Amino acid sequence: MTEKTISYSEKLLIVMSSFTKNMMSVKTSLDVYNALLKTLNNLVEIKNFAYLRYNETLENKLEFISLSDDLSIDENEFYDLALWIIKRGLPGIQSIGKSNFLFIPLNKNPKILGLLVVELSNSVDSIRQEDIDIFNFLKFQTSMVLESVSLYEQLQKKNEILENLYEYMQTILDSMDYEIAVYDKGLKTTFENKKFKTSQKLSEEVVNTIKKLVSKTLETSESQILEFEDLADGKSVFYSITTFPVYFNFQDQVMVILRDITSSHELDRLRKIDEMKNQFIATISHELKTPIAAIKAYSETIIDSIDELDSETLSSFLKTILEQSEHLEQLVSELTDFSKMESEMFELNKEEFDITKLCKDLIVSLQEFASSRGVELIFEETQPVTVEADKNRIRQVLTNLIENGIKYSDKNKNKRFVKVSLERNENEITVIVEDNGIGIPEDLKEKIFERFFRVNSYLTNEVSGTGLGLAICKTIVEKHAGRIWVESKPNDGSKFFFTIPVRGD
Amino acid sequence: MIIDREEIIKIIESLNDIPTLNFIHQKVISVANDPLSSAADLAKVISMDPALSSKVLKLSNSAYYGFPRKVSSISQAVTILGFKTIKNLALGVMVYESLFKNQTASVDMKKLWEHSINVAIFSELLGEKLNYPNKEELFICGLLHDIGKAVWAIINPDILKYVLEVCRKTSLSFYEAEIHLEIPSHQTTGEIICRKWNFPEIITLSVSNHHTPTNVKDVYFDIVSVVHVADLLSNTVFGHLNWYPSKLINVETWNALKLKPNMVNEIVQEIKKRFESAKDFLNM
Numbered sequence: 021m022t023e024k025t026i027s028y029s030e031k032l033l034i035v036m037s038s039f040t041k042n043m044m045s046v047k048t049s050l051d052v053y054n055a056l057l058k059t060l061n062n063l064v065e066i067k068n069f070a071y072l073r074y075n076e077t078l079e080n081k082l083e084f085i086s087l088s089d090d091l092s093i094d095e096n097e098f099y100d101l102a103l104w105i106i107k108r109g110l111p112g113i114q115s116i117g118k119s120n121f122l123f124i125p126l127n128k129n130p131k132i133l134g135l136l137v138v139e140l141s142n143s144v145d146s147i148r149q150e151d152i153d154i155f156n157f158l159k160f161q162t163s164m165v166l167e168s169v170s171l172y173e174q175l176q177k178k179n180e181i182l183e184n185l186y187e188y189m190q191t192i193l194d195s196m197d198y199e200i201a202v203y204d205k206g207l208k209t210t211f212e213n214k215k216f217k218t219s220q221k222l223s224e225e226v227v228n229t230i231k232k233l234v235s236k237t238l239e240t241s242e243s244q245i246l247e248f249e250d251l252a253d254g255k256s257v258f259y260s261i262t263t264f265p266v267y268f269n270f271q272d273q274v275m276v277i278l279r280d281i282t283s284s285h286e287l288d289r290l291r292k293i294d295e296m297k298n299q300f301i302a303t304i305s306h307e308l309k310t311p312i313a314a315i316k317a318y319s320e321t322i323i324d325s326i327d328e329l330d331s332e333t334l335s336s337f338l339k340t341i342l343e344q345s346e347h348l349e350q351l352v353s354e355l356t357d358f359s360k361m362e363s364e365m366f367e368l369n370k371e372e373f374d375i376t377k378l379c380k381d382l383i384v385s386l387q388e389f390a391s392s393r394g395v396e397l398i399f400e401e402t403q404p405v406t407v408e409a410d411k412n413r414i415r416q417v418l419t420n421l422i423e424n425g426i427k428y429s430d431k432n433k434n435k436r437f438v439k440v441s442l443e444r445n446e447n448e449i450t451v452i453v454e455d456n457g458i459g460i461p462e463d464l465k466e467k468i469f470e471r472f473f474r475v476n477s478y479l480t481n482e483v484s485g486t487g488l489g490l491a492i493c494k495t496i497v498e499k500h501a502g503r504i505w506v507e508s509k510p511n512d513g514s515k516f517f518f519t520i521p522v523r524g525d
Numbered sequence: 526m527i528i529d530r531e532e533i534i535k536i537i538e539s540l541n542d543i544p545t546l547n548f549i550h551q552k553v554i555s556v557a558n559d560p561l562s563s564a565a566d567l568a569k570v571i572s573m574d575p576a577l578s579s580k581v582l583k584l585s586n587s588a589y590y591g592f593p594r595k596v597s598s599i600s601q602a603v604t605i606l607g608f609k610t611i612k613n614l615a616l617g618v619m620v621y622e623s624l625f626k627n628q629t630a631s632v633d634m635k636k637l638w639e640h641s642i643n644v645a646i647f648s649e650l651l652g653e654k655l656n657y658p659n660k661e662e663l664f665i666c667g668l669l670h671d672i673g674k675a676v677w678a679i680i681n682p683d684i685l686k687y688v689l690e691v692c693r694k695t696s697l698s699f700y701e702a703e704i705h706l707e708i709p710s711h712q713t714t715g716e717i718i719c720r721k722w723n724f725p726e727i728i729t730l731s732v733s734n735h736h737t738p739t740n741v742k743d744v745y746f747d748i749v750s751v752v753h754v755a756d757l758l759s760n761t762v763f764g765h766l767n768w769y770p771s772k773l774i775n776v777e778t779w780n781a782l783k784l785k786p787n788m789v790n791e792i793v794q795e796i797k798k799r800f801e802s803a804k805d806f807l808n809m
Binding site: 100108109110111114120129144145146147148153156157160 | 559560561562565567590592600601604605606607609612654656658659661
């Protein structure tokens with residue numbers, strides 16, 4: 021309590037400087053109450069104290085934030101009084117039980133913030149008009165500070181929530197097995213998830229492709245999707261890039277999701293092979309059954325009616341049996357070859373021979389088959405060319421190509437032909453088998469060299485075969501370090517090329 | 526209809542007849558004016574006049590303050606309602622007893638008192654909404670702002686009757702009529718009695734300038750502005766009560782108080798409720 025000798029202005033000065041000093045370093049609501057209490061210590065003798073916060077949702081509307089240990093107030097007498105003080109907004113002193121309590125409401129219209137309660141140990145009578153003026157002054161000043169601190173606290177809480185949310189989102193984005201990044205207009209990343217940050221292996225081509233797609237997204241404001249194959253590093257990696265236009269910080273930006281889909285591509289490929297194998301088994305059983313059935317039927321007929329058959333009919337029957345046996349043999353040998361290739365037991369027996377002679381011989385031996393289909397076989401004579409290769413295998417390739425040409429001849433054409441020619445280059449020889457048959461659609465040009473694939477399963481069922489022929493050819497040619505490909509136009513005909521080096525290793 | 530000079534001189538001389546306060550009431554004012562006086566001092570001096578203390582106690586327990594307990598003594602009233610509230614209640618009771626209680630046949634003092642209470646409540650409510658720190662002073666300033674009219678009723682009811690007659694026949698407000706008739710206005714007569722009774726400066730300025738708030742400078746401008754705005758708004762809300770109020774709010778005060786239309790709406794919503802709770806002030 022102040023001494024009688026201190027003047028009002030002096031007292032005001034003491035209180036104000038104490039208040040300023042105490043409020044200087046407040047950070048929390050609790051600090052504000054503490055500072056007010058410290059300041060009040062200059063004016064009254066404080067026995068106990070309590071800090072209360074106004075909370076509309078509570079039954080009593082008030083909650084204690086802090087209170088001194090020895091404070092005891094009868095709650096029944098307390099809350100209605102405290103609320104009345106707060107609503108009135110003016111400091112007041114009221115006795116509860118034997119003690120006098122000073123109530124300092126903290127409110128700034130229209131906001132009610134809280135209440136400071138002080139149990140006084142000095143007599144109420146000595147409180148002067150000027151003291152009450154100062155209480156009122158402190159009430160206003162403290163309320164202002166408290167409001168600011170409360171707002172600051174709320175802001176901090178919100179910040180914390182935002183930060184948590186940010187971390188949460190970051191964790192989610194980081195946990196994804198995709199590279200995720202956001203690009204700005206300058207094609208610089210403004211966000212990268214963990215996978216993107218740690219991913220060092222992106223080739224220049226990938227980065228450039230991403231940037232191109234980002235630019236396109238910025239231009240069109242539309243999401244883009246692209247799958248592409250990256251061949252840098254010598255192995256094939258498939259990527260799927262998805263972009264989304266996003267708007268952030270008053271700027272158009274683009275979110276990029278980069279996914280390595282190589283494994284799913286591989287899976288896709290294996291699934292297709294599996295499908296082809298199933299189809300192959302169905303085809304091959306059918307293919308094997310046909311000659312067996314024919315051989316069986318003819319053989320039975322011969323046994324049953326050998327006495328009745330004239331030699332011409334018998335000869336024709338036996339020829340059919342032979343033909344079907346040969347067909348069966350071919351099928352079985354293709355299967356054997358294929359299984360050898362699959363298990364990599366396939367080896368070349370190289371020898372030196374004249375490839376032009378091989379071609380000539382083949383044309384002669386296939387002449388009969390060609391004639392039966394009304395196809396003319398042509399060979400363009402050249403100088404003899406000696407190659408070092410597996411003669412039987414090369415014959416197999418040539419036979420297959422020529423037979424295909426005959427098999428897939430176009431019945432709608434009057435003149436049908438298969439033409440074999442050779443082109444000698446520096447180190448290799450190109451063998452060309454050309455026909456004017458039904459041709460191969462553009463999208464199947466690669467597929468025909470795949471195992472189990474048959475154009476006829478797409479085009480016609482008239483032609484029989486295992487569907488392994490061209491796959492075997494490809495394996496043989498590649499084993500010779502050569503290449504095989506086709507140029508073709510549907511309805512015009514096809515032109516098969518394969519190369520083999522002139523000097524083998 | 527012009528009052529001649531002789532009459533005016535007589536009027537001015539009659540201002541000397543303004544009643545003086547009795548000894549106890551003078552003592553109440555001197556305690557009230559002294560910042561060093563304690564709660565006990567104020568309680569003691571009010572208690573010296575049993576009529577005054579019983580009226581102050583009655584008002585302390587009125588619904589207007591809504592204290593959830595019974596206020597049983599003046600000293601309790603002083604501590605819980607505040608030194609200022611009680612000193613101002615005492616002043617209000619004293620002014621009512623001296624100037625408003627004696628009804629004259631010629632003018633309706635009851636209506637004038639009702640208007641005074643309206644403006645008091647209005648001023649206090651405005652102060653709350655504007656976060657004005659001294660809302661208790663606003664109450665007394667509002668309550669006493671038209672004290673000058675009551676002075677006329679005491680010293681020369683005929684003049685009052687005459688001014689009202691002029692108002693009735695012209696479109697002039699009461700204050701404009703006073704100026705038009707070149708007689709001392711109720712602002713002037715009010716100021717004279719405030720000075721004579723040694724009222725605090727804050728009250729005196731509100732009385733002497735509630736129609737001319739821009740004449741008041743510095744710290745008191747806000748208070749007088751609140752009273753000015755409360756005076757005019759309360760006339761709008763409660764009607765003019767036959768006293769021909771001014772109709773135009775001083776723009777400068779309006780702007781200085783930073784009043785917003787939605788704030789006025791809120792105040793109008795609340796003022797009638799508060800006035801209902803202040804019936805005790807009407808029948809003192």
